[in-house]
Amino acid sequence: MWRLIPLFAVMTYLLTGCGDPTLSALKPKGPVAEEQLFLMKLSLFIMIFVVIVVFAIYLYVLVRFRKRKGDNSIPKQVEGNHVLEIIWTVIPILLLLVLAVPTVSYTFKHSTNYTKDKDAVHVKVTAHQFWWQFEYPELGIATAQELVIPKDKKIAFELVSADVSHAFWVPSLGGKIDTNPGISNTLYLQADEIATFQGRCTELCGASHALMNFSVVSKSQADFDAWVTKMKTPASVPATAQKGEELFKENCMTCHAVNANGPGVAPNLKGFADRDTVAGILEHTPEKMELWIHNPQEQKPGNKMPAFGKEAGGKLDDAQIKDIVNYLQTLK
Amino acid sequence: MAHSHTAKRYSGLMDWLTTVDHKKIGILYLIAGGFFFLVGGLEAILIRIQLAYPDQHIFIGDTFNQLTTMHGTTMIFFAAMPVIFAFMNAVVPLQIGARDVAFPFVNALGFWLFFLGGVLMNTSWFLGGAPDAGWTGYAPLSTITDASSATTLQHNIMGTDFYVLGLQIAGIGTLIGGINFLVTIINMRAPGLTYMRLPMFTWTAFITSGLIVLAFPAITVALVELMFDRIFGGAFFDAARGGNNVLWEHLFWIFGHPEVYILILPAFGIISEIVSTFSKKRLFGYSSMVFATVLIGFLGFMVWVHHMFTTGLGPVANSIFSIATMAIAVPTGVKIFNWLFTLWGGQIRFTTANVFATAFIPTFVMGGTTGVMLAIPDADFQYHDTYFVVAHFHYVIVGGLVLGLFAGMYYWWPKMFGRMLSETLGKIHFWFFFIGFHLTFFPQHFLGLMGMPRRVFTYQPGHDLEMGNLISTVGAFLMGIGTIVFLINIISTWAKPKTAVADPWDGRSLEWAIPSPAPEYNFKQTPLVRGLDALWKEKMAGNKEMIPAEPIGSIHMPSPSILPLTMSLGLFIAGFGFMYEHYIVVGIGMAVTLISMFLRSVYDDHGWHIEPEELEDKGGRA
Secondary structure (H helix, E strand, C coil): CCCHHHHHHHHHHHHCCCCCCCCCCCCCCCHHHHHHHHHHHHHHHHHHHHHHHHHHHHHHHHHHCECCCCCCCCCCCCCCCHHHHHHHHHHHHHHHHHHHHHHHHHHHHCCCCCCCCCCCEEEEEEEECCEEEEEECCCCEEEECEEEEECCCCEEEEEEECCCCEEEEECCCEEEEEECECCCEEEEECCCCCCEEEEEECCCCCCCHHHCCEEEEEECHHHHHHHHHHHHCCCCCCHHHHHHHHHHHHHCCCCCCCCCCCCCCCCCCCCHHHCCEECCCEECCHHHHHHHHHCHHHHCCCCCCCCCEHHHCCCECHHHHHHHHHHHCCCC | CCCCCHHHCCCHHHHHHHCCCHHHHHHHHHHHHHHHHHHHHHHHHHHHHHHCCCCCCCCCHHHHHHHHHHHHHHHHHHHHHHHHHHHHHHHHHHHCCCCCCCCHHHHHHHHHHHHHHHHHHHHHHHCCCCCCCCCCCCCCHHHCCCHHHHHHHCCCCCHHHHHHHHHHHHHHHHHHHHHHHHHHHHHCCCCCCCHHHCCHHHHHHHHHHHHHHHHHHHHHHHHHHHHHHHHCCCCCCCHHHCCCHHHHHHHHHHHHHHHHHHHHHHHHHHHHHHHHHHCCCCCCCHHHHHHHHHHHHHHHHHCHHHHCHHHCCCHHHHHHHHHHHHHHHHHHHHHHHHHHHHHCCCCECCCHHHHHHHHHHHHHHHHHHHHHHHCCHHHHHHHCCEHHHHHHHHHHHHHHHHHHHHHHHHHHHHHHHCCCCCHHHHHHHHHHHHHHHHHHHHHHHHHHHCCCECCCCCCCCCCCCHHHHHHHHHHHHHHHHHHHHHHHHHHHHHCCCCCCCCCCCCCCCHHHHCCCCCCCCCCCCCECCCCCCHHHHHHHCCCCCCCECCCCCCEEECCCCCHHHHHHHHHHHHHHHHHCCCHHHHHHHHHHHHHHHHHHHHCCCCCEEECHHHHHHHCCCC
16 A cells, blocks of 8 residues: 555656647657657566566565564575576566567668768758757758747758767657767657647757757748748848947958858857747746847856846947847748 | 884774774764765755746756756766765675785875865865856866857856866875775685675675776866866866867766766665565575676676767767666666565565665666667657656665665664664655655656757746646655655664664675674674685574684784875866866965875884784674
8 A cells, every 4th residue: 555655646647648738758749759658668668567566576575474473483595496496587588589579670770871871861960058059961051049940851961079978869759869979979850740849958968958959940841941041041020120230240240141151150140030049948028038138148047148138247238239139030 | 012002092083084994984984974965965955946846937947957967976976976875885894804904004095085076176165156067077168268258158268177076186085995995805705705705785795896997087088188178277078179178078978877886885784684585585596696797897897878869979889888778787687686685485574774775676677768769769769868868867776775775774873873764764864765766756857858959057937837837846755755754764863772783684795794893803703704605604594693713812903094185185276276277276285185195105004903812802792
């Protein structure tokens, strides 16, 4: 009975569901994640079988062989039992063999390198403290924080880090891989649905490791092609945003590019107006943008962008920051 | 007999600073390890407070990284390891019928090196901030020393120096401790005590010592290289200058994985002793148990890459290490079933020690099964560095090792201190700790699968992670209450007189043949061992005590010495010199150590003797 109390608590908890459909590895949205979930379930069922056998013997033994009052007899001193010992050596070996076959097969399957495959979309990922850069070498465009992919297509990633080790993880689409400085890794994922998925950094990389989020937007092939064309066309700046553009050129342009034709030392802002988040973590509203420009350290400790707000030691007043935000919203 | 014994004795604090007695060193290890356990536990509570709700701002950014780094490093190196050494010191010589370990001086040196290494690392809290690159210290995060980038990155650049030097000093202590116990168990067994008659705890201590000797050099090399990168501008792990950060990962885990078995094997030993004693039966399948222990130790060296499946080593390496990892489940399973069948048909008494020991079995099985799940590289791509892993290793280390250590404490406390711990408080301790443990870590499996990476200082609301984290924090507090109850138990029983009898549990091995606490010389006469479970065998043959293997004679004892402490202090001082790059301080520290070593070498110390007459009045209760 005593063992059931935590179990009930846990069951209640489990009934609340298996997580956010854009973040949970238990709700796969692509073939890689699905096959990985199959492996998880297969191993889990084998292991639950083992756990049930052990728990059953365990509970039986604890109840049946507890010392009764007044019984001072000496139990038989059993040395061992060869038959039993062989059984509990051989059965686990067989269970593990069952597990080993799909293990090896999927390990090879999911390590296939598709970066040279003509049908796959090739994306070069560079991890930075604490943001993500995505380049499409064949398409000649680059973006940051929000990866856009066509659905039903293999996305072949080539991943590297610009500073310390990070790890690239989109649970809904499949497992992760580390980004190491100087050595590139490969990975492929595929989305079956049109949706926005959550991405996380899973290797401790410094003060804002917890805030190094990104997202993956999967689109239909036609929408993806339209997005590519749009990324290649420079945004037109309306007259109302020209003041902001001037300020942006003066203050921000040294780090942030606004054309999608190349990477930079800070996130590329081409298409920024269409993104869902600011810096991967804040809501995409003008207020949050102002908050961020005013003092980025408040929002993401340890990132490399200096504070621009006057109160935080920067050189821009509130009106100037508003102008820049105004301009940023035209970067479609 | 020419040497007087009275001149060599100290009392009070000096006695503890100069002792070379394995029993006192065991107590020192227990106190120091217990202290660091409380420190690491406090850090864990602070971590759980920050994570109780989403988007909290209590310990964020680098502060949080310092907490997790110090929690992990402290718990593994400065809490779990020393408490294991406490038991090895307190119990192994008694179980093999020896009067001390092979090298009592080295034993004391090992303790002081560990202790001062731990102190050095923890002084970082007061000297600008603690290490913050994780207990695994992955390069290049751990090699950042550029002060200008530190300001922008909010990264505590000095911190990792404390990690590098603290672990190096403590590592020497652990390494020589391992050598000492290997030699002790090989050379100092009582007559008749063959290897296949060794108590299970001694067997596991033996294998663990072997693993220490083979695994610690790997971390030593890694730490020296890291020290060169940090202090002398080396480039072992710097990709830009031809180094390779994956090298650190390999070296760390070539040590790190055997370390897991260094920790868990002695717990297996403790459980084997307790389960057998309290079911009044000999250990089921003793030979297969020994074989399984050796096999686990052996395979433990061939699986380190399962910590690096996502590093990008490719499917061939991943598959090989995956199969090797799964193979470990087989000998581990053998152990589980042997314990169950030791209990089977027994007369099980649920003392606190046995409650902890029997609770260990299902908990460890749960941790072991998630271990097999993690061994599948492709699935590990999803688990790796998430809370699933956090749940798994806390199930084996807390649910396995710590439950085992608590069981060992309740079991051997009378032998170490001459007092029994309260059974009532013990049961309260157990329930708080056990329920708290499962509440803390069971939900973490799901948090990981639902997308929560490990080592994050916060998570965003609206991703279904709130409930699991809150339950986890509540559980952590229950574990904290359990630990406080344990402290109350220690303090309240401390006030009572030393009334423990020699053999309070109807024990089976040699340590229960001598008074509690064990006299300074352990055995008045070296016992003759006539089979497995030596004492039990004599009891069954109707003998009240062991048959002596020698006549009563004068007993040779090692002299106490302050030199182990001064040698360690020298390295402690030199450590600070290296960190602050004051090479004069390095010189002073090294001089203290080298002079101590010189003194140790030139002064012949023949020890002292306890004469038979003195044995009679002191060993009267034996």
